[in-house]
Amino acid sequence: MVVNSIRERTITENSMVILLQGLQGEVTTVDLRNESTARGRVVNVDAFMNVRLEDVLYRDRLGQLTQLQDLFITGRNIRYVHIPDHMDIMKTIESQLAKIHRVRNFGSEGGGRKEFAKKTK
Amino acid sequence: KVDEREQPTTNTVEEPLDLIRLSLDERIYVKMRNDRELRGRLHAYDQHLNMILGDVEETVTTVEIDEETYEELYKSTKRNIPMLFVRGDGVVLVAPPLRVG
Numbered sequence: 166m167v168v169n170s171i172r173e174r175t176i177t178e179n180s181m182v183i184l185l186q187g188l189q190g191e192v193t194t195v196d197l198r199n200e201s202t203a204r205g206r207v208v209n210v211d212a213f214m215n216v217r218l219e220d221v222l223y224r225d226r227l228g229q230l231t232q233l234q235d236l237f238i239t240g241r242n243i244r245y246v247h248i249p250d251h252m253d254i255m256k257t258i259e260s261q262l263a264k265i266h267r268v269r270n271f272g273s274e275g276g277g278r279k280e281f282a283k284k285t286k
Numbered sequence: 287k288v289d290e291r292e293q294p295t296t297n298t299v300e301e302p303l304d305l306i307r308l309s310l311d312e313r314i315y316v317k318m319r320n321d322r323e324l325r326g327r328l329h330a331y332d333q334h335l336n337m338i339l340g341d342v343e344e345t346v347t348t349v350e351i352d353e354e355t356y357e358e359l360y361k362s363t364k365r366n367i368p369m370l371f372v373r374g375d376g377v378v379l380v381a382p383p384l385r386v387g
Binding site (some may be wrong): 179181182185194198214240241243244246247248249250252254258276284 | 329330331332334335336337338367368369370371372373375376
């Protein structure tokens with residue numbers, strides 16, 4: 166998944182959100198600020214930590230369970246994200262960074278768009 | 287920081303966040319909002335204090351007031367999580383683990 170805005174790419178590259186983006190496709194539990202939890206497959210995480218989950222089991226703070234096909238959680242409402250045991254954190258961060266750099270360097274040889282190109286004189 | 291990209295990390299302590307850098311891979315104590323505390327191994331952090339903690343023990347403390355005696359009953363609930371991403375806006379303070387049990 167390619168993030169299209171330069172701003173979002175820069176924010177992602179400079180914070181730990183990049184690890185959460187590497188969780189796409191994994192099933193995790195997200196603990197929300199309102200004491201409820203949502204367990205499901207991560208569809209997408211953006212630079213602001215907004216999360217889309219699918220096939221979710223949502224447990225409210227009273228323990229009541231609800232099944233949801235699709236859930237969008239605002240970044241501000243997240244307290245924790247459980248990282249699956251099998252994940253290699255460093256590898257995930259490195260591969261996510263590589264993806265961003267691939268996008269950034271795309272077309273640079275052929276005179277494509279350059280982000281933060283240094284002015285040479 | 288876990289990832290050293292363009293700038294290599296320095297060894298001197300220049301700003302408060304550098305103190306946290308000294309605790310990388312060490313066990314730390316994190317006080318969070320809503321009467322929560324975390325004890326775990328710091329694997330990574332960023333400028334927002336988003337953190338990755340391993341082998342975490344979360345303690346949630348609640349106070350109940352006895353209706354008759356008006357005593358304050360402090361209860362704490364603990365749980366263990368192998369690997370946790372913590373959103374920085376919930377963090378109040380970060381310290382080496384407290385010695386007192």
